[in-house]
Every structure is written in structure tokens, then in C-alpha cells.
Amino acid sequence: MWRFIGIRLLQAIPVILVVITVTFFLVRVAPGGPFSAEKAVLPEVKAALEAQYRLDLPLFQQYVAYLGDLAQGEFGPSFKYPGRSVNELIGAGLPVTAELGLYALLVAVVIGGIAGVIAALKPNTAQDYIPMTAAMIGICMPSFLLGPLLVLVFGIYLDWLPVSGWGDIPGDKILPAITLGSAYAAYIARLSRAGMLEVMSQDYIRTARAKGLPEWQVVVKHGLRGGLIPVVAFLGPAFAGLLAGSFVVETIFQIPGLGRFYVQAAFNRDYTMILGTTVFLSTLIVLFNLLSDILAAWMNPRLRAQFGEN
């Protein structure tokens, strides 16, 4: 197991380096310098600004210096808002986005998992078709459509829930969490259905039944562990998707999270901000992929055996 974790860790490092390098040079070769939009500034001011953002150094030295900053956990300043840094915005936005993501993931895993398992227990009956058709709708209904529709129905017509905000009014976290989580609930429903179908036809399930265990124990104790491996492996990619989804959901519901900051930085062409946030988010995604791989491997005895654990 440790060997597996070690190998995966070693694979993650070049990925993160590639992300940093590509992002850095992409942002630097962007047409139009960061100050080109400003009115003509005095040469001295320009020189001072360039020195402050290290633009006076050769490109490669800028890159090395930036790597040094990153190693110390400094993601860089903001071009547009002097005095604000990427670190501050991450500090302000990350807890919000993390909370939103957590709720969305809960929605996804609980609803999706239950729907998938229920469908798998009676394949090709109404009990299978109804949740799976709902899942198909969930996959085809993008969050930027579902969000406004939910707001329209539950926020405006029925007036049950607040239409925007985060933590201001009770209940304002419900709609964003459902909007962000529903597509993943749908994917997880399909994955857990397929996983359970495969597991439930295995010999050890037949053994469990032959021992005379009640059906719910067979499903919960013996079926779920194997059947949910694909779901756990999906959590890493789902995390990346949730982050991207948070761009949209935080914009729709006006939530002050990382996703909204990122979109705003993109609009403002705040280059250092985009660079810092991209590096931060990408590293986070790579780490989550790693975690979900390790978790899935730990749950899968065959993979554990392959890496020589006794």
C-alpha cells in the first residue's frame, strides 16, 4: 500500500510542475501587457510597477522567482487591486467554496448512491428505470440551467427559499448545494448501479446468502464495499468538476467563494490573480485525484495484493 501511495505521489509532482509552468508562460505571453489598458503612465511609475511585479527581470528569472514564492506558499499579488493578494482571496473564498462543495458532495453521494443501489437490486424493472431516467435528466440538465430554474420555482413562484446569498438567511445554502450536486448525484447513481450489478453476481455474495444472512445485510455489509469502489474512484474527477461547477453556481447565487473570484479575475484580466488561483486550484485537484485513487485502492483487495501488502 505504501508503495502504491509513493508511486502515485511521485506521479503527482510532475503534473503539478507542468501546471505551474504552462500557466506561468501562458499568462506571460498573453497579448497586451498587464498595464496596457491603463492610461499612459510616467516612465518612472511604470518602471517602479514593473519592478514590484518583477516584470523587469528576464522571463526565466521571473519563473524561477515565482517557483520560489510558491515554495513558500506565496501565490502572488493582484494586479488590479493593489495591496490584495491571491493568498488573501483564497483565505476568504476557500472556506465558502469548501462548504458548498461538501454539501454538494453529500447531496451527490447520498442521493446518487441510494438511487443506484436501489436500481441495481431489481434491474430492468420500474424500480430500475425510474431512478435511472431521473439520473439521465440530471446528467443532461446543466447546472447553469438547473440553478435558475430552481430559483424560479422555489425562490420566486413558491417563495420557499432565498434566491441568493450564503449564510445570510436560513436556508440559502439549500438551492446552491442541490444545483451543484445534482449532476454528480446522477453520475454516481449510474456508477453505483453498474458497480452493484457486477458485485451482486459474485460468488461471495452467493455465499453470504447461503449462510442465511438477511438480504439487507448481504447488500450493506458485503455488496456495498465492492460495489462502491467505482464511486470512490470517481470522487477525484468529481471534485474537479465540482470546482468548475462552483464557478457557475457561485455566480448564479452570488456566493463569495473561490469560483466567483476566479471568474471575476478572468473578466478583469487580472493576470497574477489568474496565475495564482489556477496554480492553487490545480494543485488542489491533483491532490484530490490522488486521495480518491488511494482510497479506491485501499478498498479494493485485488489492487492491494498487486502492490504486495500482507
Place this chain on the structure above:
Amino acid sequence: MTTEIITDIAEAEQGSSLWHDAWLRLRKNRLALAGGIILVAFSIIALLTPWIAPYAYDAQNLDLGATPPSAQHWLGTDIFGRDLLTQIMYGGRVSLAVGLIATSVALLIGVTWGAVAGYVGGKVDAVMMRLVDIMYALPFMIFIVLLMVVFGRNILLLFLAIGAVEWLTMARIMRSQVQQLRQQEFVEAAISLGLPPGTIIRRHLIPNALGPIIVYTTLTIPSVMLLEAFLSFLGLGIQPPQTSWGLLISYGAETMEEFPWLLIFPGLALTITLFSLNFLGDGLRDALDVRRSKD
């Protein structure tokens, strides 16, 4: 009597073909068939839009403003008095074009990459597939946002960027197909006849791997269209004066309180298309028997 037997034989002979079998199976899957018909209809409408759209694309009527669906404007009008049906038809052209073109880019790169890696094998294969693994781990959604910011919101770049993201899975599928096919006798025969590798890949390997390629292509188009709509919704994709379903949804969401039809109809157009593509893709997968050997 004799004619019946003859047709039976003819049918039996035809029935031996993979494509015919697949068609028979697909025909039984009502949802997939409905999806296919809807897609054909939407494509024809998109192609003919400039001639059949009820109003001109840039026709507006500021005195009229936003009106709900009526006899003159079947799906209503937006705040500039533009006919929504016309907007959706033109937007559909862009959305469908992005879906097709970006998927073709992905298809071209993915199939070539996977075929070469699978055919050559050895170290070349290892390096090529490690690259794919690394790229898989890259957070591409964030990269596309970055690309759109850095190089401006350019529709051609959008095609390329989305295509460049979606080819990875295609490469993996193609590689595993080619690896299996390579051990088959007809490929060995082709090699021993001295055919150049390029010809073997084009003439023998790709046509035999067509089933999975088609299935995966049908399933890639919706995810590409979703990506375009996502970017356009954020204001980072298609820019006015052009329009797309994602952009129309984003306008609709702004004014949905007063004019809900502006959100609902473009949303329906996108959802129905994605639904159809997914059902058709699933149906094709079952019909062409892809992955059944593994299950």
C-alpha cells in the same frame, strides 16, 4: 413459397453483417431511435435556418419589447423585440457546430494518437500513454477558462481548446482496440505482406475499431456542447453578435423573473439535444456490443 425462402436467405446473408445486426438492435431501442430522429431534425433545421427562420437574425422591434409566445412569435420575443425562435435556431447552428467541430478535432487527435501508440507498442507506447495519463490529471476546465482569457474569446480557439481536452479518452479507447486487433491473424498477414504501418492502421485497424469510436463520438458531442454552453454562460465563450444556446440561457436567466420563456425555451432546446445524444450513444453502445465482452 420459393420467393419467401429466397428473401429469407437474402436476409440471413445480410444479417451476418455487423452493421445490419447493430441496426436491427438499435431499431428496437425506441429511446435511441427517437433521439436519432430528433437529432436529424435539429440538424436539418440548423442547416436551413437562414432560409426557414421566421424572422431575420438581426430584426428587432424595440416598441414591441418582450412578449410571451403568440401567433406571430411562437416562442415569444426578448427585451429588444427579437423573435426567440429565430434566436434559438441561429444559436443552435453555433452550438451544434461547436459540438461537431470540436468533437472532430478530438476524434482526429485521439484516434491517431491511440492507433500509433497501440500499433508501435513498446517504449513509444509507454511514453505516449504516460503523457495521456499526465494530461488526464490536468484540470482542463480551469485551463480552458485561462486560454479564453489569455487569447481572447475567439470561436476558433474555443473549438481547438475543447477538442484538445476531449481527445484523451478517445486515445485510450483506440489504443486498447488496436492492441487487441494487432494480434489477429489478418493484421499479421498484412504485416507479413509488407504493407507500410500507415496503410495497416488506416485500412485495417481503424475500420475494425469503428464501433467504439462511433459510440464514444456520440457521447463526446454532448459533453463538448455542455462545455461550450458553460463557457458562454459565464461570458467566456461565444460573444455577441453571435449567439448560442448557452448565451441565450444566460440572458434568459437574467430576466427570468419577468420573462421566464426566455430561459425555458433555450434551456429546452439544449436539454432535448443533450438527451437525444446521450440516448443515441447508449443505444449505439448496446447495439454495437461495445464493452459487452468485458461485462
